[in-house]
Amino acid sequence: MSRQDKSRTDTNRRKMLGCMCALGVGLPVIAEAQDPAAMEAPKENDFLAYAYGDKAGQPVAVDDLAVAEKQVFAFAMDPASGLVKNGTRMNQVLLVRLDPATLSADTIARSVNGLVAYSGVCSHTGCDVTDWNSEFNRFQCPCHESQFDPSDSARVVGGPAPWQLAALPLKEVDGKVAVAAAFEGRLGFMQPGLSPFGI
Numbered sequence: 001m002s003r004q005d006k007s008r009t010d011t012n013r014r015k016m017l018g019c020m021c022a023l024g025v026g027l028p029v030i031a032e033a034q035d036p037a038a039m040e041a042p043k044e045n046d047f048l049a050y051a052y053g054d055k056a057g058q059p060v061a062v063d064d065l066a067v068a069e070k071q072v073f074a075f076a077m078d079p080a081s082g083l084v085k086n087g088t089r090m091n092q093v094l095l096v097r098l099d100p101a102t103l104s105a106d107t108i109a110r111s112v113n114g115l116v117a118y119s120g121v122c123s124h125t126g127c128d129v130t131d132w133n134s135e136f137n138r139f140q141c142p143c144h145e146s147q148f149d150p151s152d153s154a155r156v157v158g159g160p161a162p163w164q165l166a167a168l169p170l171k172e173v174d175g176k177v178a179v180a181a182a183f184e185g186r187l188g189f190m191q192p193g194l195s196p197f198g199i
């Protein structure tokens with residue numbers, strides 16, 4: 001299988017799992033995470049670690065990502081134990097680096113070195129927000145094409161998503177990307193016809 005085919009397969013797998021969770025099938029996205037501590041929400045001083053790929057589990061450095069490069073998925077990591085908090089997909093975050101000059105005041109206050117982080121779960125019906133619109137530097141959900149502007153608190157700029165993605169404030173610790181505070185905003189998603197999921 002070519003690298004491109006594998007990447008497409010991985011993306012399709014995450015999309016499918018995201019949709020199945022949204023439908024209430026209840027599949028854990030990260031099946032190997034059994035430790036209850038891995039379900040704890042990101043908190044101040046946690047590092048952010050890559051969620052997938054060759055660097056999975058490694059902390060993200062503040063200068064790892066290029067400006068306006070497609071978002072990467074990450075999970076918080078306990079700095080003392082090294083435990084990656086991947087026990088629930090509600091913990092997964094999107095991490096992208098933008099030109100600081102383009103960030104809104106609220107967004108720059110939560111950023112470090114142009115890096116901003118948001119929940120990776122679409123507020124519409126809960127798919128993973130895997131796509132990137134490189135023309136406008138926006139996150140795009142593959143399920144129903146909602147778009148979110150990461151330079152402005154991930155507000156909804158297209159599609160059916162009912163609210164912006166929850167934001168995770170960042171800071172730098174020893175050259176690594178760390179969490180500055182808990183998620184801000186509404187985490188979770190709305191399933192049409194059902195109760196809201198999340199907090």
Ligand code: FES
Nearest residue numbers: 122124125141144
């Ligand atoms: S789940 Fe993202 S747009 Fe519908």
